[in-house]
Amino acid sequence: MVNSAASITNPQVTAPLSPFGKVLPSLAVITHIDLGNATLDELEQLTRACEPATFGKNRDDVLDESYRKAGKMDPDCFSLMLDLSQTNLKKTICDYLLEGTQKKDIIAEQYKLNVYSEGSFFKPHVDTPRGDKMFGSLVIVFPTSHDGGALHLRHLGHEWIFDSGQALAAEGQTSIGYVAFFSDIEHEVAPVISGHRVTLTYNLYFGDSGPVSMNDAVSALIEDPELLANGGTLGFGLRHGYPITDDLKHVYSALKGSDAIVYQSIRALGFEPALYVYYHDWSKLSLGVLVNKVVDFPKGIFSDDDDVLTLGHDEGGIIVRQSSGWGTGRAPSPRFGGKPEPMEWVTPMRNFNRQQADVSLWYGNEASSNRVYGDVCLAVRIGKAGDRLAFTTVAEQNEAGRKRQEERRKWRGY
Template identity: 40%
Template sequence: MATPTQLKSLRKAITFDRPPLCSGAISPPAEGLYLYYGKKNARFIDFSSATPKDLDLLTAACEPATFGRGTEDVYDESYRRAVKMDASSFSVQLDLASLGLIQTIEDQLLQGETENMRIKAELYKLNVYGKDSFFKAHKDTPRGTDMLGSLVIIYPTPHEGGELVLRHKDREWKFDARSLTAFQLSPSFAYIAFYSDIEHEVLKVTSGRRVTITYNLYLVNPTSKPGTSVIAPDPNSISNLQNTLQGFLKSPEFLPSGGTLGFGLTHLYPVTSETKLKETASRLKGEDAHVYQACQQLRLQPLLRMIYEDHQSMRSKEYGIMLDRIVKNPDYDYEESSYEGALVEAMGGVPVNRVEGAAIENSYWVAERGIRGEFITWVSRLNERNKLEDFQTTYGNEYETRYTYCRPCIIVRIPAAIDRV
């Protein structure tokens, strides 16, 4: 076992201060604030000088903004009050790449293995938040396993309220677009890009109209790999965890007979039931990418694993079944066996402890069934359990059944001290 002091310093070493978002204001060429919408009777707005009448007409051309609940789209004013227009009904002349915005987002949101990837922005919706509009806390619906984030562009129309509040771990960011665009010398829009699994909420608009367009951000693998890296890894934060871990590996007192370290991830990842966890390794975000990379650089072979609920063990919060893949519907006879039984007996799942201090010997599978378990020393807490129902979960915008978010963990097997060089 690692001692509490050793664990404490490892935990402290995972310092990752880069926020999971980036934001600002951009003053585009004049046409960057133009909007054409409608089909037969198309209309035009120049957001640098939009009149209340322009905004009335735009609002009237929109539909109520629904969101995904379970397997359908619903309109529920207690959760979201706003109007929307689908991307097929409007067009903008915003070239995000030539404005440098894609590059800025790549610099901030790509880390670790994703540093060599690029970001593609796909126009998604236009929304108008009039007086009393809001959108309660949600995560954005995953629309592909390569979906990384969301980008919101807020036009410079007068409004009060409507701040976007984002929360991740125990931090919170409040983004007030209007205070950014109201005082620019030339007409500007505000933007904010964030990982789509971050919880976010649009506060009530108290006056005026807040007009936004949203994009889904996807990771794309560039064909020409060499020389495409856009950001250097942050050498200070990487070496902090790396150095501390390396120091421990050199010490014969740290896990003298070897052991397994576990890192709970801080982000959620879009998957289908067919996604290989290995693919997710190349899409890790923020702090998760930082931990993975630090282990990789120490040649520790970090592995991504899923830990599923184990209701068979007495204190079920303390135990789980670890698998090297995502499970949707395991094939089993529920009258004869249990879901956990299928995971352990048919799929090679390994009984593990989910929390520090839960002895693996007390797992039902180890105690009663004589199955070999694996004790994990959790460096960072395992955040939430994965359930079969994950595939029917509700997120933010329109429903999408193919993809769901999952939260794997990183497992690192440390050899015995005498085998460490």
């Protein structure tokens, strides 16, 4: 989700107004309202010119005022002086919402003008996707004073609230509020207590150069001889949240949206993307360990050189080192024999699927209580430049991990 109050001076809407609701062109009364300075009377006129808003239910548009109470005006009944291409909104949405190779063209299709006056609301719902390429919605809230009418967005137990009435009132200059969110986000407009919440909704689509070309984008990335020249691991942070239990097997078939596209594109190129929990080593920032399950970290203090990395490695994990960026020079624990595998993050790690555990570990010569964090990602092994498909397979890695785990068990005596 992105939201903000963008500074745009005097957004204006021109609307044909009629006391009869839907305006027929021949009967239309053309009125112009400056939504940056609208009077109460103008807003009431705008409200009256709207039709009751319907909502999409099983492919039908349904009118049910116990579910959605608001006014709507179709785009052929108004024209706006707000031109999205004159703002940086599409760029902002692209920067915050889209990742990696999806960061291309966005098409924002004007959908409806809505007026939520006193007592209006829209109960929890997800927007009906209009076509394969639709990935989300954008709501613009004009600076007309209102109390209540906050937009609540919910996803996997998280909730974000955008109280446009408060946010816009707090802005020093005339501004619009905006929220953009993915199509699978449940959202709700709380009842408007007073005033008028005037919004414009857009359907957001990927342009032609969007994720359909993901295969090409991933293949261009892998063909770059400077990227992991000697082979290594590419990491993709997951964009969506999934219910995680102790292993990750069930997540493969549940992958959604851009996560599914990345996964399929990589497989189509002959590589083997796999899901891992990436446990961070906070004391050595560029290092981490990829484990194909949630690690049940032991309680209690271990030997001197136990740390998150070695414990993860003992569980069959692969120690990886970010190959560029800050902190890349620090060494892993001496007990870990092999060299960490170089890793490049293609899309940043997100914490939607965070696993955490409290452990007591040795850092330097002091035992301390630590919270260990693991985030789920897709990782792909690639061979060296020129021979990218010569990579260690997931089965080979798992076998090596299993042997290591067995050795550690013997060594620890359990």
